[in-house]
Amino acid sequence: MTKLIKSIVLALLVLICFVSQALGEIIGSVQTFQDMGNGIELNCTNAYLSIELITPEIARVRVGVKRPGAESRYLEDFSYAIREDLPKIKSSYKVKDNGKSILLSTTAIDVVISKNPVLLTFLDKEGFCLSEDFSPMSWLPAPEGQSVTCTKSLSYGEHFYGLGEKTGPLDKRRSKCVMWNTGEYGDDIRSDPLYQSHPFFIGLKENKAYGIFFDNTYRTHFDMGHTFEDRYIFRSEGGELDYYFIAGPLVKDVVKRFSFLTGYMPLPPIWALGHMICRWSYYPETEVMDIARRARAEEIPLDVIWLDIHYMDGYRCFTWDKSRFPDLSGMVSKLHAMGYKVVSMINPGIKADPRYFVFKEGIQRDAFVKYPHGGLYIGKVWPKECVFPDFTRLDVRKWWGSLYNGLLEAGIDGFWNDMNEPDIFHPQTGTMDDNAVFNDFGLNSSHKKIHNVYGSYMAKATLEGISRLMGKKRAFVLSRAGYSGLQRYAASWTGDNTSNFDHLRLQIPMFLNMGLSGTPFIGSDIGGFFKSASAELLVRWYQASSLVPLMREHNCRGEYDQEPWVHGDPYKSFIRKYINMRYRLLPYLYTCFYEASKDGSPIMRPLLYEYQQDSNTFTLDDQFLIGRDILVAPVLQEGAVRRLVYLPKGNWYDYETKDVLEGNRSMYYDAPLSMLPVFIKEGAILPTKEPGLYTTEKSIETITLEIFPLQTRDSSTSILYMDDGVTKDSPFVLFEFDMKKTENNLCIEFTRKGAFDGIKSFDVKVYSGPPRKVIIDNEETEFRYEDGVIYLTTTKDVKLVELIY
Numbered sequence: 001m002t003k004l005i006k007s008i009v010l011a012l013l014v015l016i017c018f019v020s021q022a023l024g025e026i027i028g029s030v031q032t033f034q035d036m037g038n039g040i041e042l043n044c045t046n047a048y049l050s051i052e053l054i055t056p057e058i059a060r061v062r063v064g065v066k067r068p069g070a071e072s073r074y075l076e077d078f079s080y081a082i083r084e085d086l087p088k089i090k091s092s093y094k095v096k097d098n099g100k101s102i103l104l105s106t107t108a109i110d111v112v113i114s115k116n117p118v119l120l121t122f123l124d125k126e127g128f129c130l131s132e133d134f135s136p137m138s139w140l141p142a143p144e145g146q147s148v149t150c151t152k153s154l155s156y157g158e159h160f161y162g163l164g165e166k167t168g169p170l171d172k173r174r175s176k177c178v179m180w181n182t183g184e185y186g187d188d189i190r191s192d193p194l195y196q197s198h199p200f201f202i203g204l205k206e207n208k209a210y211g212i213f214f215d216n217t218y219r220t221h222f223d224m225g226h227t228f229e230d231r232y233i234f235r236s237e238g239g240e241l242d243y244y245f246i247a248g249p250l251v252k253d254v255v256k257r258f259s260f261l262t263g264y265m266p267l268p269p270i271w272a273l274g275h276m277i278c279r280w281s282y283y284p285e286t287e288v289m290d291i292a293r294r295a296r297a298e299e300i301p302l303d304v305i306w307l308d309i310h311y312m313d314g315y316r317c318f319t320w321d322k323s324r325f326p327d328l329s330g331m332v333s334k335l336h337a338m339g340y341k342v343v344s345m346i347n348p349g350i351k352a353d354p355r356y357f358v359f360k361e362g363i364q365r366d367a368f369v370k371y372p373h374g375g376l377y378i379g380k381v382w383p384k385e386c387v388f389p390d391f392t393r394l395d396v397r398k399w400w401g402s403l404y405n406g407l408l409e410a411g412i413d414g415f416w417n418d419m420n421e422p423d424i425f426h427p428q429t430g431t432m433d434d435n436a437v438f439n440d441f442g443l444n445s446s447h448k449k450i451h452n453v454y455g456s457y458m459a460k461a462t463l464e465g466i467s468r469l470m471g472k473k474r475a476f477v478l479s480r481a482g483y484s485g486l487q488r489y490a491a492s493w494t495g496d497n498t499s500n501f502d503h504l505r506l507q508i509p510m511f512l513n514m515g516l517s518g519t520p521f522i523g524s525d526i527g528g529f530f531k532s533a534s535a536e537l538l539v540r541w542y543q544a545s546s547l548v549p550l551m552r553e554h555n556c557r558g559e560y561d562q563e564p565w566v567h568g569d570p571y572k573s574f575i576r577k578y579i580n581m582r583y584r585l586l587p588y589l590y591t592c593f594y595e596a597s598k599d600g601s602p603i604m605r606p607l608l609y610e611y612q613q614d615s616n617t618f619t620l621d622d623q624f625l626i627g628r629d630i631l632v633a634p635v636l637q638e639g640a641v642r643r644l645v646y647l648p649k650g651n652w653y654d655y656e657t658k659d660v661l662e663g664n665r666s667m668y669y670d671a672p673l674s675m676l677p678v679f680i681k682e683g684a685i686l687p688t689k690e691p692g693l694y695t696t697e698k699s700i701e702t703i704t705l706e707i708f709p710l711q712t713r714d715s716s717t718s719i720l721y722m723d724d725g726v727t728k729d730s731p732f733v734l735f736e737f738d739m740k741k742t743e744n745n746l747c748i749e750f751t752r753k754g755a756f757d758g759i760k761s762f763d764v765k766v767y768s769g770p771p772r773k774v775i776i777d778n779e780e781t782e783f784r785y786e787d788g789v790i791y792l793t794t795t796k797d798v799k800l801v802e803l804i805y
């Protein structure tokens with residue numbers, strides 16, 4: 001009996017210890033608070049809580065745990081994600097003490113802070129609760145800062161988007177994931193974590209959206225209603241509770257505001273929108289030249305040929321193998337003459353070889369990551385023992401950036417940063433040791449804090465370095481790893497996928513969530529990296545990728561070849577057709593890139609981005625939009641020759657036949673292997689040009705405007721952006737086309753801004769029945785009508801085109 005009681009008491013004690021340990025410390029109650037001029041700070045039992053207004057729609061929440069003897073209330077205020085030039089905006093706000101709670105209100109949101117216990121509620125101006133704490137913010141001691149937890153209520157029917165590069169469906173409701181950049185070598189379709197960390201998500205609740213960016217670079221965990229039905233949780237293994245609440249109510253608003261915080265993708269050189277092919281690895285020179293000639297002979301448009309690690313001299317970065325590439329600059333200039341660009345790989349691991357100049361220079365500069373006791377951190381990667389630059393140091397980034405000079409002088413056009421998670425051949429962790437030390441702006445932080453930003457900062461060093469060396473020319477960098485804000489430095493691809501239909505399918509929600517996470521320039525290895533694509537898979541993958549922002553075919557060594565022509569006809573013609581479509585739509589696609597570079601609008605968008613009032617779109621992730629007006633519904637199943645397509649409200653044009661289809665319904669659409677289903681929204685004006693064998697082969701002097709007349713609506717506006725495609729501050733031209741429909745009349749008003757004069761005239765194609773007459777700038781004009789298409793030509797100075805039916 002006493003034995004039993006003893007063991008019960010013991011069990012209870014263990015339980016109590018466990019529970020109190022698990023709960024850690026909580027924020028407590030509000031004791032006093034003060035107006036900070038840009039928000040409020042609350043002095044709570046165990047921490048300071050600051051709510052700072054970045055804009056009337058964005059509130060930054062920080063918890064500074066009270067630490068006896070600490071010099072400052074919060075940890076160092078530096079972010080690896082927030083842009084350095086974030087404008088300081090003064091928001092007007094009111095603070096009111098309501099006894100049990102405090103109200104902080106701006107023109108866009110109300111934040112209610114209940115005093116005991118401290119709980120935050122974010123409401124819109126109609127009093128709708130966008131988000132509320134489920135339980136008080138809490139933490140456990142951690143070796144660096146605290147392991148912090150934030151728990152918020154989850155309502156039935158709330159959806160989640162974002163979270164960056166994650167597998168699984170578009171809607172992240174009921175999912176959980178970890179942010180810890182990881183090189184992934186499996187073919188598991190549910191692997192987590194992957195290469196990049198974007199601790200940002202969008203909640204969509206009764207058609208109203210908000211966002212939360214948890215700016216913490218330690219390993220973070222997100223549980224979006226997976227473990228508990230009624231709440232979602234985000235927590236970190238170190239650092240501080242520091243998050244931004246971003247009001248909507250549109251998903252669009254949230255994405256744009258998040259991009260305002262974390263910055264915009266610079267407009268890339270236009271060739272980076274072209275089709276690219278890669279192999280681990282194309283070598284020697286004769287093979288590269290064979291590929292280059294073959295693509296031209298096959299008339300498959302191609303802009304870029306990539307050099308993977310075997311071009312290097314024994315895996316030494318910033319060198320090349322003189323037997324495989326005896327005359328690298330000669331080869332590159334031959335490729336340039338054929339219209340190609342060349343991108344080559346650079347990894348962070350520097351071979352620990354005392355005769356190798358990069359190693360020697362780095363040692364002299366003390367540039368490499370060390371252990372706390374001062375010894376060099378050494379990790380094994382392709383070149384065997386390697387050392388790793390500390391990219392958190394400005395002088396190291398500058399030095400690293402300058403190393404690209406040799407390759408740039410040889411003519412290389414862009415760079416590819418791989419293995420920068422950092423991915424290390426360590427049998428247990430696959431990365432650096434946790435106690436490796438980084439300068440971190442003088443804080444001497446461990447790998448635990450820097451790991452997730454290592455890749456972004458390598459990309460930053462690369463982009464800033466090559467930009468300095470390239471003068472006015474735009475730079476192109478592709479990075480595998482990254483943290484929020486990576487878009488400022490590099491495009492991303494989704495790493496080592498596998499040649500199967502499941503992987504093709506999962507790329508789509510992944511790209512969509514990357515776009516919603518502020519990272520618009522994204523693509524995957526077309527055809528799949530591991531294993532080899534069947535002819536059918538290759539065709540379907542090319543179709544699905546034909547308008548994806550980054551279009552690169554890539555394949556692992558040792559697999560069967562996967563270039564577009566390897567399976568012969570009819571497959572290569574099927575592929576050619578859709579690469580041609582991309583090249584024809586280049587002015588449209590480039591305009592989408594322009595918009596992304598201005599305000600963070602994703603290039604590739606889930607339907608809910610444009611149709612947020614339509615709940616049918618909330619989980620739809622096997623079709624997508626490119627810009628606002630092109631809907632792509634690729635076939636993603638082996639053997640399928642038709643698929644279900646959902647068209648949101650309004651009318652749509654079948655891009656193949658130009659038939660008008662009514663929206664607000666699902667329909668079966670026949671799509672044999674030769675077909676990619678593409679639909680254009682009524683009212684769209686798509687700027688196109690003659691496709692060439694590379695992006696700049698055919699001039700942009702004449703742009704063909706494809707006009708899809710309004711049907712169920714009365715007006716719509718489209719734009720066309722163009723510039724010289726290569727220089728950073730190129731003059732540009734921005735056309736606006738305003739379409740209006742009345743009963744027997746369709747008008748298009750043209751306005752033009754900017755000094756770029758590369759575009760001289762428009763060929764216009766209107767998909768409609770024949771008009772009685774056409775009036776251009778008040779003069780009746782000749783036109784041709786054939787098979788449902790009206791053909792006109794005008795100059796760039798045109799003001800008004802009227803079609804009278």
Ligand code: MIG
Binds near residue numbers: 419495555
């Ligand atoms: O361990 O450079 O994701 O695209 O071909 C593999 C060789 C290292 C991983 C990249 C892949 C690239 C490969 N790299």
